[in-house]
Amino acid sequence: MAAYTTEEYADIVFAYGRANGNTREAQRIYEEQYPNRRVPHHNTFANTFRRLRETGNLNFQKPRINRRQYDVAVDENVIRDEDPTTSTRKVATDLNISTWKAWSVVKAEGRHPFHYTPVQGLLQADYERRVKFCRFLLLADVENGHFLRSILWTDESTFTRAGIFNQHNLHYWENKNVNPHLTRAKSFQTRFSVNVWTDVIGRHLIGPHYLPRNLNRDNNLHFLQNDLPQLLADIPIFNEDGPIVFQNDGCPAHYRVAVREFLDNTFSNSWIRRAGPIAWAPRSPDLTPLDFYVWGRSKELVYEVEIDNLDHLIQRIDAAFLTVREEMRLRLTTVEMRRRCRACIRARGAQFQQN
The missing domain is CATH 1.10.10 (Arc Repressor Mutant, subunit A)
Structure with a gap:
């Protein structure tokens, strides 16, 4: 009409x-x-x-149709750049075209911008050690169906006031016309932190236990001799599952002579450590459930809100561990560990796809 x-x-x-x-x-x-x-x-x-x-005009004017003008030469120049890290903004600037034009060409070519995944740096000698460690775990799991669920995975981690601040996953939903202009502090003059120990065995999460800020041979040995037995007392470990296999990474406080002698006497030849009866694969957070699940999940919960003081931080840690403890499943220490070991072997000890 x-x-x-x-x-x-x-x-x-x-x-x-x-x-x-x-x-x-x-x-x-x-x-x-x-x-x-x-x-x-x-x-x-x-x-x-x-x-x-x-x-200021009553008459309705039909919008002008701005049809995209396809320029084959421009399109070829956009996708010709062999450097996959080049930004569309730089391409647009170099070719004197709009960023939208560069994006549309890249999208039409079916390309997608993937993000980097931060991984632990490895030394050349680490690849063979990681493969050897993974083969041992898989073989022991075949010979003893309870082996993986009998490993006592242990680790310490520091929780600070600033913590992690993942802007990508942090949202505040509001009407699009109402911008709350939210801010969140991530740098503080007043700093505090706590050193937290925990372990996982089977589907059981033990801890958190708060360690001295500076972990050394003496307080680590005191913890192993006095605190660890009490922490393990309430965990239902069945004798028919076989002995506990104690896992320790290679940090200096774990490698002191007195600490190794105590663990040798306590766990005999059934513990994982640097240059130990079962050689731990160094720099391998992707091969321990504490690193690939527990620490990340607990810190995600702790830092959902800003931390006010040290007591508030400890309160948040305790609450986070209650949640993680309820979420723990046996498959994390069995099925997921088998999958990761196989993936590590296929990658010849290099970093592998996590998910």
């Missing part, structure tokens, strides 16, 4: 004003005033008034 005349548009605005901005009422007034005319849709009254207010 053709657009309205200028006179009709003027009468539409007049009726809209008489109705005080009520489009339904404006439609009724217009129909009573001009019974021989076609009656506009009630939205036409508001649209006409808005158009007059914004553009």
Whole structure:
């Protein structure tokens, strides 16, 4: 249907004003005033008034269709760059085109911007050790179906005031017209932290236990001799599952002679450590459930809110561990460990796809 005349548009605005901005009422007034005319849709009254207010023009103008002009030479130049890390902004600047144009060409070519995954750096000698460690775990798991669930995975981690601040996953939902202008502090003059120990065996999460800020041979040995037995007392470990296999990474406090002698006497040849009866694969957080699940999940929960003081931090840690303890499943220390060991072997000891 053709657009309205200028006179009709003027009468539409007049009726809209008489109705005080009520489009339904404006439609009724217009129909009573001009019974021989076609009656506009009630939205036409508001649209006409808005158009007059914004553009000063009553006549409706069809939008100009801006068809994309395909330039084969430009498209080829966009995708010709062999450096996969080049940004679309740089390509657009170099070719004197818009960033939108560069994005549309890249998208049409089916390319997607993937993010880097931070991984632990490895030394050349680590690859063979990682493969050897994974083969041992898989073989022991075949020979003894309870082996993986009998490993006592242990580790310490530091929780600070600043913690982790993942802006990508942190959202605040609000009406799109109401910007709350949220901020969150990530740098502080007053700093504090706690050193937290925990372990996992089977589907059981033990801890958190708060260690001295600086872990050394003496306080680590005191912890192993006095605190660890009490922490393990309430965990239902069945004798028929075989002896506990104690895992320790290679940090200096774990490698002191007195500590190794104590663990040798306590766990005999059934413990994992650097250059130990079962050789631990160095720099391998991807091969321990504490690193690939427990620490990440607990810190995600702890730092959902800003930390006010040390007591608040400890309170958040305790609450986070309650949640993680409920979420723990046996498959993390069995099925997931088998999958990761196989993936590590296929990668010949290099970093592998985590998910």
